[in-house]
Amino acid sequence: xxxxxxxxxxxxxxxxxxxxxxxxxxxxxxxxxxxxxxxxxxxxxxxxxxxxxxxxxxxxxxxxxxxxxxxxxxxxxxxxxxxxxxxxxxxxxxxxxxxxxxxxxxxxxxxx
Amino acid sequence: xxxxxxxxxxxxxxxxxxxxxxxxxxxxxxxxxxxxxxxxxxxxxxxxxxxxxxxxxxxxxxxxxxxxxxxxxxxxxxxxxxxxxxxxxxxxxxxxxxxxxxxxxxxxxxxxx
Numbered sequence: 001x002x003x004x005x006x007x008x009x010x011x012x013x014x015x016x017x018x019x020x021x022x023x024x025x026x027x028x029x030x031x032x033x034x035x036x037x038x039x040x041x042x043x044x045x046x047x048x049x050x051x052x053x054x055x056x057x058x059x060x061x062x063x064x065x066x067x068x069x070x071x072x073x074x075x076x077x078x079x080x081x082x083x084x085x086x087x088x089x090x091x092x093x094x095x096x097x098x099x100x101x102x103x104x105x106x107x108x109x110x111x112x
Numbered sequence: 113x114x115x116x117x118x119x120x121x122x123x124x125x126x127x128x129x130x131x132x133x134x135x136x137x138x139x140x141x142x143x144x145x146x147x148x149x150x151x152x153x154x155x156x157x158x159x160x161x162x163x164x165x166x167x168x169x170x171x172x173x174x175x176x177x178x179x180x181x182x183x184x185x186x187x188x189x190x191x192x193x194x195x196x197x198x199x200x201x202x203x204x205x206x207x208x209x210x211x212x213x214x215x216x217x218x219x220x221x222x223x224x225x
Binding site: 035041058101102 | 114118153156211
């Protein structure tokens, strides 16, 4: 039981490049979310999904796309990276109706 | 404007003493509060939570207190241990908002041996 996994652990991009951050879970949780963590700002919600085929925007969605074709996977796409997207990204899951979220280990992204 | 605030970015405590981490919120719709602990290069892990119908929840060395009238909660760690050194995030959710979490900025706790 791996829980929540994220790949890659670390990535360097140039401005304008695109990439996909991967998130996978094996806990059969309905809800999945993406957060970014910036110094002094805590974790801010980017996008979330309440189930396969359903996604919605969080607090800071601009510049990011998501899709949820399966229960297990919830990739986050940066279409044209900007230095302001330099951050640590965390994927999280929880059961529908549950309160506790379970976080992956994070992806550190540096955009030059 | 941040709806959940942790006004102390850092806290230093001697081993064996009490650590008190504070959190304030502004949204009166929040009805569930959680504390997460984060070590460097790891994801946050759930520590303890409290529902708005309670004013105290205890789990071993960790106790969370909720003062709804003041919109304030605190996490007490007694006794503090060096392994407790981490960043602690306060988070809040509202049932009517789909239980999505709003986080505070975090407090870095350092427990000195």
